[in-house]
Amino acid sequence: MRTGIGYDVHRxxxxxxxxxxxxxxxxxxxxxxxxxxxxxxxxIMDALLGAAALGDIGKHFPDxxxxxxxxxxxxxxxxxxxxLEEAGYSIANIDSVIxxxxxxxxxxxxxxxxxIADALHLQKNQINVKATTEEGLGFTGTQExxxxxAVCLIEAxxx
Ligand code: MG
Numbered sequence: 001m002r003t004g005i006g007y008d009v010h011r012x013x014x015x016x017x018x019x020x021x022x023x024x025x026x027x028x029x030x031x032x033x034x035x036x037x038x039x040x041x042x043x044i045m046d047a048l049l050g051a052a053a054l055g056d057i058g059k060h061f062p063d064x065x066x067x068x069x070x071x072x073x074x075x076x077x078x079x080x081x082x083x084l085e086e087a088g089y090s091i092a093n094i095d096s097v098i099x100x101x102x103x104x105x106x107x108x109x110x111x112x113x114x115x116i117a118d119a120l121h122l123q124k125n126q127i128n129v130k131a132t133t134e135e136g137l138g139f140t141g142t143q144e145x146x147x148x149x150a151v152c153l154i155e156a157x158x159x
Pocket of ligand 1: 010037038
């Protein structure tokens with residue numbers, strides 16, 4: 001068994017979509033980034049790549065590469081699934097947390113978990129997404145940005 005950790009932050013701005021876990025969430029602000037800026041999926045991908053000692057998403061999907069401009073992070077997550085398979089690993093489980101002051105994310109969590117499970121060819125009970133605020137404190141509290149953290153466990157497939 002191997003474990004990995006992922007962390008990411010994106011800035012909130014006007015005129016961008018708020019996409020978390022592959023769900024387009026209605027909100028006055030969205031996340032700024034080269035891709036769709038899905039901060040949750042970025043943290044999850046970094047956890048998975050880290051567990052397999054495959055580096056990070058900056059290495060695999062550089063933000064200088066025009067191919068990744070505006071790309072759905074679900075597509076990137078599917079690619080990471082392939083990288084782990086090639087390296088001989090299966091995913092046991094993923095746990096994650098989104099830190100955002102607004103909007104309320106509870107209504108969207110189940111759809112996020114389904115999107116992640118589908119992209120990784122996993123069962124729903126292998127994926128958990130949580131959301132919390134930081135009580136108005138710091139950059140998430142002032143709605144300057146949203147952060148996400150993820151951990152995962154992977155195991156070597158029998159060869
Ligand atoms: Mg990111």
